[in-house]
Amino acid sequence: MRMYRWEKWLLIIPTLFVVLLVFIFPLFYSVGMSVTSRNLLRPQLGTKFVGLENFIELTRDEEFAVAIKNTLYFTFGGIPVQLILGLSFALLLNRRIPGINAFRMVIVIPMIIAPLINSFAWLMIFQPSLSPITAILDLFRLDVEMPILLASTKTVMPALITVSTYMATPFVALVLLAGLQSLPQEPFEAAKIDGASRWQTLLLLTIPMLKPAILVIIMIRVMDAMRSFDLFFVMTSGGPANASMVLSLFNYEAMYHRLTQGYASAISVMTFAIIIVLCIVLHRMTLRSDEG
Amino acid sequence: MRRYYRRHLGSAGIYILLLLAACWSLGPILFVAMSSFRSASEQFTTSTSLLPAELSLDSYRHVLTTEAIPKGFLNSIVITTSATLLALLIGSPAGYSLSRHRTGGIAMSYMILVSRMIPPIALSIPLFVIGQRLDLVDTHVFMIVIYTFMNLALVTWMMKTFFDELPVELEEAARVDGCTTGQLLRKIVVPLAAPGMGASAVLSFVFTWNEFGLALALTRSDAVTLPVAISGFVTIFRWEWGWMAAASMLMVIPAIVFTFIAQKYIVQGLTFGAFK
Numbered sequence: 001m002r003m004y005r006w007e008k009w010l011l012i013i014p015t016l017f018v019v020l021l022v023f024i025f026p027l028f029y030s031v032g033m034s035v036t037s038r039n040l041l042r043p044q045l046g047t048k049f050v051g052l053e054n055f056i057e058l059t060r061d062e063e064f065a066v067a068i069k070n071t072l073y074f075t076f077g078g079i080p081v082q083l084i085l086g087l088s089f090a091l092l093l094n095r096r097i098p099g100i101n102a103f104r105m106v107i108v109i110p111m112i113i114a115p116l117i118n119s120f121a122w123l124m125i126f127q128p129s130l131s132p133i134t135a136i137l138d139l140f141r142l143d144v145e146m147p148i149l150l151a152s153t154k155t156v157m158p159a160l161i162t163v164s165t166y167m168a169t170p171f172v173a174l175v176l177l178a179g180l181q182s183l184p185q186e187p188f189e190a191a192k193i194d195g196a197s198r199w200q201t202l203l204l205l206t207i208p209m210l211k212p213a214i215l216v217i218i219m220i221r222v223m224d225a226m227r228s229f230d231l232f233f234v235m236t237s238g239g240p241a242n243a244s245m246v247l248s249l250f251n252y253e254a255m256y257h258r259l260t261q262g263y264a265s266a267i268s269v270m271t272f273a274i275i276i277v278l279c280i281v282l283h284r285m286t287l288r289s290d291e292g
Numbered sequence: 293m294r295r296y297y298r299r300h301l302g303s304a305g306i307y308i309l310l311l312l313a314a315c316w317s318l319g320p321i322l323f324v325a326m327s328s329f330r331s332a333s334e335q336f337t338t339s340t341s342l343l344p345a346e347l348s349l350d351s352y353r354h355v356l357t358t359e360a361i362p363k364g365f366l367n368s369i370v371i372t373t374s375a376t377l378l379a380l381l382i383g384s385p386a387g388y389s390l391s392r393h394r395t396g397g398i399a400m401s402y403m404i405l406v407s408r409m410i411p412p413i414a415l416s417i418p419l420f421v422i423g424q425r426l427d428l429v430d431t432h433v434f435m436i437v438i439y440t441f442m443n444l445a446l447v448t449w450m451m452k453t454f455f456d457e458l459p460v461e462l463e464e465a466a467r468v469d470g471c472t473t474g475q476l477l478r479k480i481v482v483p484l485a486a487p488g489m490g491a492s493a494v495l496s497f498v499f500t501w502n503e504f505g506l507a508l509a510l511t512r513s514d515a516v517t518l519p520v521a522i523s524g525f526v527t528i529f530r531w532e533w534g535w536m537a538a539a540s541m542l543m544v545i546p547a548i549v550f551t552f553i554a555q556k557y558i559v560q561g562l563t564f565g566a567f568k
Binding site: 024 | 388
């Protein structure tokens, strides 16, 4: 359809303007700040150019190393569970039976509730004196004490991964459900005629055919998990003993508690770098699987 | 006969599994809902029971008479609604331009998509410093501009995929009949795009309503949004679970109501146009 050149740009310029103002410009501003010694607690020192000093200091900062380790653990520890649970949900929901639409809506709910509120809900569930788990244990008169999962360095990350799985599963299930619905029917009919069992069909046919969708999910989940903040802020504040300290929280504390703006910007830049590298690696894997 | 049984037992099994999945999805929020109705005296008893002994509105009464929560609610409504409408106004034409003319090519699409992947805390740092210089931190305007940006990626992408599915022929016919670009957009494109715009509006609203990290970093008192008000409330009354639960319900209900309105488009929006 014909349209003047300036007209089609006119339609997109407001969006471009906002993206430049609130995203591109701050991004460069961040990189700029990361090579300065800006510190709000010591304003008399002013803002000095310090080169890569912040980054060198970061490599020596043990808390930063712990934060990277925990962030990666949180990200990649959760994805397999989320995929298995999400696929089960998608397979369950991919049926034409009465009431299925109601179930689809119900399963989406954890995604609509604010992560902040989900974190509160699970904070209460993990609190033995309130927990419905305790109530259920009492109901069956089992004399078992519920452990305080968030207070031990060993169980805190698995507990947080559980909450993140709760929040992420609807997304995984929805994408896989859409993927399932777009698959061609013929291979499944052929498998049926050949006498393949349900498990064989699932493992040898359905899952390989869903591979593109699975790779997209992994990529989006990696980015989402790397940015999650609400969960850690509400449930643990990084504790106990930094066992749940992640990059976003570490960044927040450097900026708003210790007020070291230069250092905090360096953490942001490093976080970006890690996300971008992970995305490139995953993207390469996607391309390779497309060829193969 | 045996086959008949097997089929029905099979679907009974499916329903049991679906119910389990529903319990997992709804359990935590139902638990919060029940806690919000416990009476003040029941909060402090040591024995736990799944259901509250009586339905009490004590917690809601308390939460609504605080200063912070109603103010946060009002701020959230103002900021979220403004940012949603602005994003719709700015982002829908962009989505149209991207869909029909591939304006700026693939680079433009990527830039808009990537802008959503940025960690909120990392983005808040330069915005905080710039905002402080311009005296914008803790103002409604600042939050509206930032959230408009956050919504733009969603609106632009949803509208692009929406326009991709609308036939071009209608617009071409209108051109042949001598429509100007302005008339074309006003009389043909906007009415056709209305359902897509409605769906993106609802999802933008929900995402902005739920956003916490940026609001926590960039507001102090005047422009505090509901999530920040609730989190502050929790730090002060850490062990007042009933109040916490009631405040949480105030936040959850609008989000759920809004999403149910747009349920038809929810998959496309929530999966970010990755799949239609």
